[in-house]
Amino acid sequence: MFLGVLRVSITPSDTLRIGPGQRLFAECVVEGDSSASVYWQTPSNAQIHGSLGHAILHISSPTNRDSGIYRCIAINQITGAVAEEYLTVSG
DSSP states (O other), X not given: OOTTOOEEEEESOSOEEEOTTOOEEEEEEEESOTTOEEEXXXXXXXXXXXXXXXEEEEESSOXXXXXXXXXXXXXXXXXXXXXXXXXXXXX
């Protein structure tokens, strides 16, 4: 396994749109190094850490304040990778 290459993907992969109070689940998966550390960074810069190779973002009762860019960040001993999605809470 080559540790220098990481790919990060988020599911669902579209811009996230939900109504207030609807639950949100998004998964971030790292390819290229399953031992990479991975976490979500919220619009307020809080970090939600996952286990090795993946992280789940769960917001049980979102409000408009939860709208913004969510980044999934993966880091191993050599490099890092980022994927991001914009969450819109409207309604």
